[in-house]
Amino acid sequence: xxxxxxxxxxxxxxxxxxxxxxxxxxxxxxxxxxxxxxxxxxxxxxxxxxxxxxxxxxxxxxxxxxxxxxxxxxxxxxxxxxxxxxxxxxxxxxxxxxxxxxxxxxxxxxxxxxxxxxxxxxxxxxxxxxxxxxxxxxxxxxxxxxxxxxxxxxxxxxxxxxxxxxxxxxxxxxxxxxxxxxxxxxxxxxxxxxxxxxxxx
Amino acid sequence: xxxxxxxxxxxxxxxxxxxxxxxxxxxxxxxxxxxxxxxxxxxxxxxxxxxxxxxxxxxxxxxxxxxxxxxxxxxxxxxxxxxxxxxxxxxxxxxxxxxxxxxxxxxxxxxxxxxxxxxxxxxxxxxxxxxxxxxxxxxxxxxxxxxxxxxxxxxxxxxxxxxxxxxxxxxxxxxxxxxxxxxxxxxxxxxxxxxxxxxxxxxxxxxxxxxxxxxxxxxxxxxxxxxxxxxxxxxxxxxxxxxxxxxxxxxxxxxxxxxxxxxxxxxxxxxxxxxxxxxxxxxxxxxxxxxxxxxxxxxxxxxxxxxxxxxxxxxxxxxxxxxxxxxxxxxxxxxxxxxxxxxxxxxxxxxxxxxxxxxxxxxxxxxxxxxxxxxxxxxxxxxxxxxxxxxxxxxxxxxxxxxxxxxxxxxxxxxxxxxxxxxxxxxxxxxxxxxxxxxxxxxxxxxxxxxxxxxxxxxxxxxxxxxxxxxxx
Numbered sequence: 185x186x187x188x189x190x191x192x193x194x195x196x197x198x199x200x201x202x203x204x205x206x207x208x209x210x211x212x213x214x215x216x217x218x219x220x221x222x223x224x225x226x227x228x229x230x231x232x233x234x235x236x237x238x239x240x241x242x243x244x245x246x247x248x249x250x251x252x253x254x255x256x257x258x259x260x261x262x263x264x265x266x267x268x269x270x271x272x273x274x275x276x277x278x279x280x281x282x283x284x285x286x287x288x289x290x291x292x293x294x295x296x297x298x299x300x301x302x303x304x305x306x307x308x309x310x311x312x313x314x315x316x317x318x319x320x321x322x323x324x325x326x327x328x329x330x331x332x333x334x335x336x337x338x339x340x341x342x343x344x345x346x347x348x349x350x351x352x353x354x355x356x357x358x359x360x361x362x363x364x365x366x367x368x369x370x371x372x373x374x375x376x377x378x379x380x381x382x383x384x385x
Numbered sequence: 386x387x388x389x390x391x392x393x394x395x396x397x398x399x400x401x402x403x404x405x406x407x408x409x410x411x412x413x414x415x416x417x418x419x420x421x422x423x424x425x426x427x428x429x430x431x432x433x434x435x436x437x438x439x440x441x442x443x444x445x446x447x448x449x450x451x452x453x454x455x456x457x458x459x460x461x462x463x464x465x466x467x468x469x470x471x472x473x474x475x476x477x478x479x480x481x482x483x484x485x486x487x488x489x490x491x492x493x494x495x496x497x498x499x500x501x502x503x504x505x506x507x508x509x510x511x512x513x514x515x516x517x518x519x520x521x522x523x524x525x526x527x528x529x530x531x532x533x534x535x536x537x538x539x540x541x542x543x544x545x546x547x548x549x550x551x552x553x554x555x556x557x558x559x560x561x562x563x564x565x566x567x568x569x570x571x572x573x574x575x576x577x578x579x580x581x582x583x584x585x586x587x588x589x590x591x592x593x594x595x596x597x598x599x600x601x602x603x604x605x606x607x608x609x610x611x612x613x614x615x616x617x618x619x620x621x622x623x624x625x626x627x628x629x630x631x632x633x634x635x636x637x638x639x640x641x642x643x644x645x646x647x648x649x650x651x652x653x654x655x656x657x658x659x660x661x662x663x664x665x666x667x668x669x670x671x672x673x674x675x676x677x678x679x680x681x682x683x684x685x686x687x688x689x690x691x692x693x694x695x696x697x698x699x700x701x702x703x704x705x706x707x708x709x710x711x712x713x714x715x716x717x718x719x720x721x722x723x724x725x726x727x728x729x730x731x732x733x734x735x736x737x738x739x740x741x742x743x744x745x746x747x748x749x750x751x752x753x754x755x756x757x758x759x760x761x762x763x764x765x766x767x768x769x770x771x772x773x774x775x776x777x778x779x780x781x782x783x784x785x786x787x788x789x790x791x792x793x794x795x796x797x798x799x800x801x802x803x804x805x806x807x808x809x810x811x812x813x814x815x816x817x818x819x820x821x822x823x824x825x826x827x828x829x830x831x832x833x834x835x836x837x838x839x840x841x842x843x844x845x846x847x848x849x850x851x852x853x854x855x856x857x858x
Contacts, residue, residue: 200707201700202580202680206818211799215450215465217424217472219533229820234806258700260581260614264818265797266516266530267422286581289616290516290530297534307699347548349408360534361435364542367402367410371544374401374412384637384645385414385509 185299187357191280192326193253196243197317201258205291208262208270222269223276244277248320254327256310256317257284261302262291271298281327283334285310296350297360301329303344313342329355388655390552391619392587395527395652399510401544411547414509415526416443416539417495418482420473421450421799422514426537427476438543440481444504447473448494449515450799451487453762453789458488466800480540493765493791496520496733500604501767503633507622507649512539517733517815518617519610523603524630525622525652527587530611550616551661553586557594559668564849566743567602568735568813568832570594570666571609572674576684578664583615586662589654590620594668600629601739608734609815612681621653675720675845676817676830678708683817687835687847691718711819712827713807720845723829727810728759728840729822730786730833732796735813736764738771740833745777747837747851753785754843760787760802762794786840798822811839 213225231242238245244252255274261284262270271294274282281301295302305313316323316336326335329351334342353360364371378385389397402410418426423445430437437443450466451457461467470487477484485491491498496517499505507525512518514536521528531545539545555574575582588610595606603620610618627646630636637645672686683705685692693716694705709716714723730736730744741763753759761781763769769791772778782788795802796814804810804826813836817828829845838846 199700199703201704204680204816204818206797206816206821210820210824211797214421214799215463215469217428217469219425229824234824260584263580263614264516264816266514266518266532268425268514268532268534271532286584288581288614289584290532290611294532294534297532347408348406349404349546360546361433361538361541364410364538364544364546370402370410371412371542375543378412382508382645382648384641385506 185357188299188329188354190328192324194321195254195256195317195325196249196252197314198243198257199314202260202263203257204264205267205270209273214269219272222273226273226277253278254281254325255279256314259285261287263288266290268294271295271300275300283313309342388658390654390658391589391621392552407548409547410544412544413512413539415511417499417513418445419449419495420447420469422533423536424472425533429537435541437480437540443482445473445477445482445484446495449793451792452800453792453794455790490766494733494793497764501765503630503636508652516611517608520604520608520733522607522618523620524626527617529617550587551585553588553662554660555588555590555664556592557666557668558592559594561594561668564673565671566832567598567605569671569674571606572684573671575613575681578613580680580682581614583613586615587617588615599739601737605734622649673835673848679711679817679819687720689720691716723845725811725839726808728836729795729810729812730836731762731794732814734815735833738768741772741777743833744837745780747834748784751841753840757843759840762789763791765791795822811836
């Protein structure tokens with residue numbers, strides 16, 4: 185996985201709560217057997233009409249936000265299904281960071297597996313950043329994972345919390361499976377213990 | 386030793402390694418894979434040259450996109466769906482994983498066949514690339530959905546990197562009134578706590594009303610733990626659980642059965658165990674409910690009226706405004722006046738034999754209203770066969786229902802079973818999101834009994850109006 189580096193990018197405002205995974209990537213795009221190419225269908229039903237024409241009002245169709253790298257959204261972002269197609273589509277579009285008051289559990293996990301940084305901040309701070317994002321392409325934000333801060337174009341800085349292990353994996357672009365395989369001996373020990381204690385499993 | 390919750394016990398019994406910051410490696414006993422969220426995981430294994438660590442701990446079944454039309458045996462017409470099912474077949478064969486294929490009577494929705502085959506057992510850790518894996522929690526197993534990267538991780542290592550969730554207790558005591566079912570319990574809980582109410586928690590459902598439920602009812606309750614935001618839902622196993630499992634193909638046999646039951650009996654929360662959050666609900670106050678909006682938390686009794694967006698605070702007012710527009714409803718409109726076009730009975734929430742019996746009881750002496758599309762999609766081939774053996778299938782077909790093959794079907798509309806724009810559905814599934822059952826389709830979630838009542842009248846209907854012999858209890 186690519187290392188997550190400090191970057192400055194345009195933030196798109198999506199002031200909706202409960203943005204669910206069916207909205208992020210509708211089911212008709214889950215029939216792929218690949219991880220790539222889903223960005224064009226990100227938010228498909230909000231982004232295009234039935235004929236496939238762009239709906240001009242939708243935030244990612246507006247000129248200022250077509251290259252957005254950050255998304256600012258409402259509470260409980262990513263609720264619904266476990267489909268990793270949701271973060272795949274987000275990443276493929278070019279968004280690397282999502283800021284919201286809270287995230288649904290599975291989606292939150294899936295982001296980290298794909299080099300996307302989900303940042304949870306108190307509602308009042310998200311409201312400030314939402315207003316910033318509303319300013320369009322001029323309001324670029326800087327996301328600094330190393331120092332755990334978001335900085336607006338005006339220089340206002342918002343610190344954020346993140347799980348230390350997840351931060352480490354993002355910064356170093358680490359492969360989870362490789363890391364776990366280093367613990368092969370512990371897994372083997374567990375398996376022999378479990379086989380003795382719970383042989384029917 | 387301090388008293389532990391059921392979740393604490395299962396967690397501790399599966400801990401392979403714990404880092405100083407709490408990041409843990411958890412052993413996974415059972416893994417279920419289906420065609421939609423696994424192809425990229427197997428592709429990842431191939432690219433890295435990694436084998437599946439324990440193929441015997443995984444089963445595979447196609448369910449999400451398979452057609453439910455009986456002609457599906459001759460081949461899946463949709464090319465992409467066919468490719469996904471073929472990929473699952475190839476992956477299962479290449480990696481030595483048991484698969485219940487489309488033509489196997491044991492095929493069905495992954496969360497229905499796990500318990501049905503005795504694959505799901507108390508005290509286990511169970512994962513699947515599907516959020517409704519929470520269903521298996523009804524057996525006192527720690528079960529939750531994972532993404533495709535994690536599917537690959539489990540295939541390669543039989544473990545998962547996790548951090549421990551908090552404990553939440555939802556206690557439902559008392560007796561359910563007539564006409565109120567497990568689905569009403571689980572929807573009422575979500576209506577109360579909200580879709581983010583369980584975020585960061587594992588919910589344990591307890592109390593006399595939960596204990597009184599059948600295993601099927603308990604699965605319905607746990608299934609929707611995810612809609613409440615929780616990582617998993619759990620119910621302590623008891624004699625009903627053991628009775629359900631006994632003799633099933635993958636259940637332990639002989640001396641192993643005795644040892645297993647002894648262990649399973651220890652799988653319950655200790656007296657005085659600590660919960661970070663507790664919700665108490667009086668079963669007697671639960672009524673038959675339906676959803677009115679586009680979030681599973683938009684729950685109201687069937688006797689209520691469509692709410693005004695202004696009655697909500699903060700972002701929820703905007704969400705409600707958007708939902709009412711999408712749903713084509715007006716504030717103040719009586720829910721029982723809302724007319725429907727389609728009835729969908731099925732899904733991992735309500736596609737089990739007990740659900741079909743409930744529908745049959747309501748339909749006794751009644752018919753599906755003319756012009757309505759009403760579809761029953763059994764959760765598995767075995768549920769379908771059992772309903773046919775009990776005579777339920779014939780009666781329901783005579784009453785006007787379509788009788789389909791097993792699959793996820795219109796719950797998520799990945800196969801041809803979809804709503805058209807503007808169509809309104811009384812659905813026993815689990816999500817009423819925008820576009821979930823079809824582009825611009827409108828979904829009202831409810832129990833099988835309530836969906837049957839709606840099929841009779843053509844509008845959202847209080848099943849208690851059909852009281853008498855047909856009332857499910």
